[in-house]
Amino acid sequence: MTDETLTRIAEALERLRPPPASPPDWRAAEAFVWHADPDRLDPVPRVNRVELDLLHGIGRARDTLLQNTRQFAAGLPANNALLWGARGMGKSSLVKAVHGTVAREVPGLALVEMQREDLPSIGRLLTLLRAAPVRVILFCDDLSFSHDDQHYKSLKAVLDGGVEGRPENVVFYATSNRRHLMPRDMIENERSTAISPSEATEEKVSLSDRFGLWLGFHPCTQDEYLAMVRGYCDAYGLEIAEAALRAEAIEWQATRGSRSGRVAWQFFTDLAGRHGVRI
Incomplete structure (x- = not known):
């Protein structure tokens, strides 16, 4: 195959490649939803949320996440947060309520939601968010991984350890029913069958370790x-x-x-x- 042929193939593939996502009008809404293939951020005219003072039984998690978000909105250091625990106890509701509260206090705080299935595109999304004129809470609801799921590898370098790292104007909040984001039987199976049990599970369990805040939610009385x-x-x-x-x-x-x-x-x-x- 000649160099000319290779060049023509490369140019054809480049033409087939979808163009980079254009930045949205950040003034159009306070929240956006990320879609991949093609990449785009769609504004959300009205966020489905309840007010913060209507969330009962989760006072400690509420106060901790609220303080972390206020620090982030003010340009101060803030941690990524994993909200884990009992289903139906207000994990995603808390994220949306905290955003609404802080956005009223500090204009210029956006909420961007992405689906777990779109995690492979998170690098492209962060490239777009890095240039945003606002501070962004990147939110992934019901984050968990199955036995053969490799999506978690896309997330690990973004949270901590990548060359570029997380953009200064982005913080990542996720909710999950599982503390380590993996099924317990998956972790135990890795330990029981691997030559080096600790090394076999280290890669999977270390994902949740990259969240600075772990906020637990438990069944209510x-x-x-x-x-x-x-x-x-x-x-x-x-x-x-x-x-x-x-x-x-x-x-x-x-x-x-x-x-x-x-x-x-x-x-x-x-x-x-x-x-x-x-x-």
Whole structure:
């Protein structure tokens, strides 16, 4: 194959390559969603969030993440954060609520959400964000990896250890039901079958170590669950006798077999609809 032929092939491949993503109008919205193939940031006209003071039972995590975000928005050092633990306890709601609170205090703080499936494109996204005139919370909800999933390798160098590293104007927040982002049986299997068990699991477990903040979320008590429901009623002006509210809320969580912030909101949604209250 001649040099001329190789040049023509290279030029053809270059023409097929999608053009770099153009920067969005950062003034168009306070939040954006990243899509790959083709690369683009779509503005979100209205963020689906609840107010920070409606999140009960997670006071320590709330205060820690709020302080970290305020430091970041002010241009001070801040850590990447992993919010892990019980499902439905407000991990993603907290990220969105904290962003909304701090964005009102310090203009110029954007929220960019990316899907786990798009992690291989995170390098291209960070190149785009590095030149942004705003500070960005990069958010990935429900981050976890299966046995044969190699997407975590795309994330490791970005969090810590890459030559370029994380841009100064970007912080990474992720939520997961798993503390180490990997199934426990996957980690145990690696340990039991590898020649060097510690080395076999080091690469996978070390991903969560690259988050400076680990914020744990645990199942709520009945009192916390009822406080969540009462908080929603007060916030939206739904009037109901305390005894009736308590009985209905407990019956609802009993039929679901669990208590969480998500169950509390689902009950309140049903209650509001029956009482003709818009939310």
